[in-house]
Amino acid sequence: MPSYEPDFRLDGYEAVNNNVAEQFWGSIGIEQDDMTVLAEHHSADGEHSFFVMHNRAVTWGIPGEPQIAALHLKRDPATRTFRFASEMLPLPSMAQSWLVARGCPEEEILLPDGMGTAPANDATRALEKRLRSDGDHFALLTSYTYDSEPIETTVLLRALDEKAALPFRVLLEEVDSDAWTHTLREGGFQTFEAATQWWEAHWRGDKPPLPAASPAARHTTVAATGVPARPAPPRGPSR
Template sequence: PQEGGEPGPPLWIFPLRKLTPPLTRNSPDYKTDGFQPSDEECREILEYLDGPSFKVLSEHHTPTDSYVILHDESTPWGIPGSPELRAVHVSRNQENRTFTADSTDPPLYPMAESWLLARGCPPDALPDLDVRAAADEITRALETRVRRDGGRFAQVDRYVGDGFDQPETVVLLRSVDPKVHPEYRVLLERHDQETGTHTLREGGFATREQAMEWWSAWEDGEAPPLPPVASAAQRVATPAAPAAPGPSTIRPPRR
């Protein structure tokens, strides 16, 4: 209330994004007590990721390394479509008492796991989240493949659309090996708020233009079914525009 007891202006002038899934746990502990950062960049990374908005979803620690997946609770007030996840790897040098730190913000949970596995996290070391229930066997199998084959594809674009009644995340990938067809893949994750489950589906596109045509239809809420990867591989690929090295500026879905 303002002075005099009158109600003040509303705290939030924009609608809050739905946090999907609602996975807040404890604050992170990167096991760096008694260690010094190896350089200023590592110091800044952990100072930022030690903020109150970051909560641990899953973690695994060894005497030399920490592998952590975080949920960023500040994303409702950030840029629409931004990922809510952070994967963090901290490596400790016991002899020199120093540490290095690196992180990324993947749009999908199995992509966070894949990033950590590529940095030495033992398979199956990260605990399963009981609130992240796959709706079917197709989802479980595809998530296993995303974790395993993360290094085979580069991320071109992403949008975490958790402001919808049924939150959706869409990711555009490009094969690192240009001989792999279809060269472009779209991953679509959908959450069912009523059942607390999610599905993950994959589509294959011979060119970036074809993938972006589907994406534009998705933005308008009129996306056709994702084309099966096998059928896309049978189509003759035409020259594609170079993929961006990271997420580009796709406008938010018009829904």
């Protein structure tokens, strides 16, 4: 992954208060040197900046934690102060969705060619587009990123619509390190228990197939935050 340290364009700006300053340092600034910008967009008036970044520091921490940082900076040119919001997410498309929901134009936050792995097929591209463009139908319950070979990420989502036919979804991203491509697939489950059973079997090495999500519901995608109604499933294997 290319080394591209972020420029947050905060010269001459200060956090709006001490609390924001401490939060920014604790969640972004302290690990800025370990972050690689995957995509960024800055509004023409200079008041907003949006970043999708990979945080290498996460790979040295708790196994399985999300490695993609989404950051929205909001500047006030009149007072030369800034606020921010950020979220750690397991997939770039989910980080993009989080930023789009906060006002970033979708077409401006796409990853440029050569930045990260490329989608391996049209199905992956279509699913990533759905995830980017419609970020308020599902809540993120848990995820696991396995960054050794074979590189995989699993994500468990819950529909916010209580009437959804398949309220629990699993996303599975698999990386082909030789071809430098990735595939992303989606499975639908009627119950939390069924999704958990698939999750446990997958990380045991059984590799069960993902049950298809219903076509009528596949246009919806991921909300980046959410509190699970039940305990999250096992996170995945240890390194």
